[in-house]
Amino acid sequence: MPKRAAAQWPDALVQLYRDRRTDLVRIAYLMTSSSSVAEELVQEAFVSARPHIDKIRSPYAYVRTAVINNARSWHRRQEVERRLQPNEPGYVMLEADEMWDALQHLDVRRRAAIVLRFYEQLPDSEIAEILECELPTVRTLVFRGLQDLRKEIER
Amino acid sequence: MTDERTHEADFERQVIAMLQRRAADIPEPTDASGVATIAPRPVGAGRRFVPWGIAAAVALFAGVLSVIAWPNQAAEEQVAVVAEPVTAAAPSASANEEAPVAAMPPLLRESEPVEEAKSESFVAEPVVGASPAEFFDRNGNSLGSAYVNEFASGQRIVLDPTRTDLVDMTQNQFDFDLPFRSEQESLQDALAFDGLKVQTTIDPIAQAFAERALAETMPADDRNFQMTLVAMDPATGEIVAAAGSPAGPTATVARPMGSAFQMFVLGEAMASFDVQADDVVSGIGPCDAVAEDGTIRQVENFGNSVGAAGSVQQQLARSSRCAFVELLQLGEDVTDFAPYAAMRLPDRGCCRTNTALSSPYEDLTTGPRFSVVDVALATTMFATGGLQPSATLVTEIHDPQGEALWNAPAVAVDRVMSEDAACAASSVLAANVRTGTGTRAQLVDQPVAGKTGTLDTFTDAWFIGYSPHLVTVVWMGTGNPEQSVPMTLVDGVLNVTGGSYPAEAFALFNEAWHAEKPVIPFASCPADPASPPTGALPSSQAAPACPPGFSNAVDTDDDGVPDVCYRDE
Numbered sequence: 072m073p074k075r076a077a078a079q080w081p082d083a084l085v086q087l088y089r090d091r092r093t094d095l096v097r098i099a100y101l102m103t104s105s106s107s108v109a110e111e112l113v114q115e116a117f118v119s120a121r122p123h124i125d126k127i128r129s130p131y132a133y134v135r136t137a138v139i140n141n142a143r144s145w146h147r148r149q150e151v152e153r154r155l156q157p158n159e160p161g162y163v164m165l166e167a168d169e170m171w172d173a174l175q176h177l178d179v180r181r182r183a184a185i186v187l188r189f190y191e192q193l194p195d196s197e198i199a200e201i202l203e204c205e206l207p208t209v210r211t212l213v214f215r216g217l218q219d220l221r222k223e224i225e226r
Numbered sequence: 227m228t229d230e231r232t233h234e235a236d237f238e239r240q241v242i243a244m245l246q247r248r249a250a251d252i253p254e255p256t257d258a259s260g261v262a263t264i265a266p267r268p269v270g271a272g273r274r275f276v277p278w279g280i281a282a283a284v285a286l287f288a289g290v291l292s293v294i295a296w297p298n299q300a301a302e303e304q305v306a307v308v309a310e311p312v313t314a315a316a317p318s319a320s321a322n323e324e325a326p327v328a329a330m331p332p333l334l335r336e337s338e339p340v341e342e343a344k345s346e347s348f349v350a351e352p353v354v355g356a357s358p359a360e361f362f363d364r365n366g367n368s369l370g371s372a373y374v375n376e377f378a379s380g381q382r383i384v385l386d387p388t389r390t391d392l393v394d395m396t397q398n399q400f401d402f403d404l405p406f407r408s409e410q411e412s413l414q415d416a417l418a419f420d421g422l423k424v425q426t427t428i429d430p431i432a433q434a435f436a437e438r439a440l441a442e443t444m445p446a447d448d449r450n451f452q453m454t455l456v457a458m459d460p461a462t463g464e465i466v467a468a469a470g471s472p473a474g475p476t477a478t479v480a481r482p483m484g485s486a487f488q489m490f491v492l493g494e495a496m497a498s499f500d501v502q503a504d505d506v507v508s509g510i511g512p513c514d515a516v517a518e519d520g521t522i523r524q525v526e527n528f529g530n531s532v533g534a535a536g537s538v539q540q541q542l543a544r545s546s547r548c549a550f551v552e553l554l555q556l557g558e559d560v561t562d563f564a565p566y567a568a569m570r571l572p573d574r575g576c577c578r579t580n581t582a583l584s585s586p587y588e589d590l591t592t593g594p595r596f597s598v599v600d601v602a603l604a605t606t607m608f609a610t611g612g613l614q615p616s617a618t619l620v621t622e623i624h625d626p627q628g629e630a631l632w633n634a635p636a637v638a639v640d641r642v643m644s645e646d647a648a649c650a651a652s653s654v655l656a657a658n659v660r661t662g663t664g665t666r667a668q669l670v671d672q673p674v675a676g677k678t679g680t681l682d683t684f685t686d687a688w689f690i691g692y693s694p695h696l697v698t699v700v701w702m703g704t705g706n707p708e709q710s711v712p713m714t715l716v717d718g719v720l721n722v723t724g725g726s727y728p729a730e731a732f733a734l735f736n737e738a739w740h741a742e743k744p745v746i747p748f749a750s751c752p753a754d755p756a757s758p759p760t761g762a763l764p765s766s767q768a769a770p771a772c773p774p775g776f777s778n779a780v781d782t783d784d785d786g787v788p789d790v791c792y793r794d795e
Binding site: 080085088089093096097098100101104105106107108109110111114145148149151152168170171174175185186189190217220221 | 234237238240241242244245246247248249251252254255527528532533534539543544545657660661663680715717721723725726
């Protein structure tokens with residue numbers, strides 16, 4: 072049961088909310104393709120950052136990592152849902168934006184790597200931290216991600 | 227080789243361009259959405275809290291509940307108080323005004339006892355042609371007094387709200403249509419009585435749970451925000467709790483439902499057009515919709531997002547407006563489609579409200595304007611397997627001598643959708659609580675189905691949900707219906723969506739209320755894996771019960787909670 076703590080939010084988070092919320096929602100949206108889900112994931116990320124704010128060096132990086140993690144769990148839950156609904160077809164994309172369509176078919180870790188590298192423009196080392204993997208894995212994820220995108224488009 | 231590299235770089239540029247293009251789907255906060263114009267409050271400032279209405283509510287129920295073991299119950303004594311009208315009680319100070327800090331919701335502030343509320347006796351203004359009446363919950367405890375007007379009309383009873391917590395504070399009236407026609411004369415006589423006794427369907431325990439859930443959930447804020455919760459027994463239409471925080475419930479004020487309306491479109495699409503949960507519809511926006519007058523109107527998805535095609539179930543979990551525009555167009559005549567048939571409610575049952583349907587297309591963006599009570603009544607059809615009762619709040623009116631003046635008619639129940647359709651809709655709405663926008667509404671044991679509603683402008687947020695036992699509707703918005711204040715930066719950070727505070731209050735209330743209720747599946751839904759008889763996928767504390775037919779729970783993200791179940795071989 073979510074239970075509210077005292078109403079005080081740390082300055083750093085309020086500041087972050089004001090300055091960067093849209094940026095974070097955009098990342099979540101690129102990860103989930105749904106703006107309302109994106110909003111929710113970002114809110115959850117803020118909530119999860121709150122108890123640790125004293126120990127966090129860069130609130131933006133922390134919340135961004137939480138957003139990516141939340142998006143990954145969200146995809147997992149969606150996957151479970153699809154399994155519980157055996158008759159349900161997977162995503163059928165009808166959009167004109169081929170590249171965007173392709174992104175939605177991407178494995179979620181590859182998708183995260185692509186978003187972080189090409190949208191957030193992060194160095195591989197930071198991506199590795201966020202995705203909790205080794206550096207070479209990041210390169211593989213990005214490489215395979217690009218490959219998949221291309222395959223999907225050329226299909 | 228060089229060609230290939232150029233090609234790769236080109237491709238990367240395309241990827242970057244796509245990401246930037248798509249990121250722009252999420253617009254910068256603008257004046258139009260109201261988000262940027264809200265000056266954020268300094269942290270720790272601007273949390274002036276007006277405990278007035280809550281104190282009144284607490285006082286009102288503290289006496290009633292003194293026999294119930296009540297952890298952290300701050301108020302023990304009963305204090306006669308007057309709940310002031312919202313407008314007077316909660317000054318809508320400008321958002322960035324400095325104000326004293328009150329960091330915790332009032333029930334948790336044990337150092338501040340209820341005496342803070344004015345403990346003066348209520349002295350009502352005499353009303354011409356009115357008769358004071360006392361209201362009772364179903365256990366015979368007094369809920370307070372109110373004036374009963376307009377008996378002379380023989381049709382209608384109007385409660386002056388200044389003294390009862392059941393009535394709408396902002397509208398200043400809460401009406402019951404009573405079939406007095408044949409008894410007109412005795413009603414004329416009734417005017418002569420002082421001290422009518424009005425028996426309501428309010429269950430004191432449910433009411434206390436509701437008050438407490440709202441008080442614990444309601445964020446401290448000085449912008450006059452308000453939460454209202456109405457709980458209804460879906461089988462009988464009886465209102466068992468009607469609570470508000472910080473003021474009394476605004477249960478009869480119609481407010482736009484936003485995307486919560488989609489659950490009723492879903493119900494109709496399933497009931498009348500045989501739409502199934504796994505049918506694929508396009509949710510791509512903006513989309514065109516043909517309005518009643520033949521004009522083409524453009525509908526945008528929430529936050530102007532593009533959306534995607536997907537199953538009806540996915541579209542509901544995403545709150546995709548354009549998908550529901552498509553469903554609405556199943557009908558040949560849009561005005562005849564829909565929820566409308568089942569939702570044309572204002573004449574059904576107890577509570578006269580200013581609920582209104584506009585055009586279906588407006589309804590899909592801002593949602594039709596519905597009162598909390600009417601939404602609760604409309605939702606009963608899902609919980610009962612397609613049946614809808616009349617809403618009931620008053621069951622009997624006695625004269626001071628105990629002579630019955632009026633009895634509520636027997637509950638009339640209509641079938642408004644088939645069992646199969648109700649069950650299918652419940653499955654989709656239950657999945658939405660498990661993994662869609664309503665996850666905070668999950669209960670540990672009971673199956674729950676529901677839908678969030680959030681206005682683009684964040685002025686209204688809803689959670690509409692039900693278990694097989696109870697329908698509960700929670701609305702949050704501004705206490706003064708004349709103003710619509712975006713609920714942004716509430717409690718420091720959040721944009722208030724239907725999935726946030728309203729879903730939280732829903733869960734707190736229902737967890738308490740369902741404590742001793744047997745776990746049963748939704749009506750007529752025995753063996754559907756999508757609405758398992760136990761609490762479905764785990765919430766953060768719930769033990770992971772894999773639904774029947776599934777086992778081998780696996781914790782894929784190492785958070786201590788298994789999150790995947792596999793279908794049995």
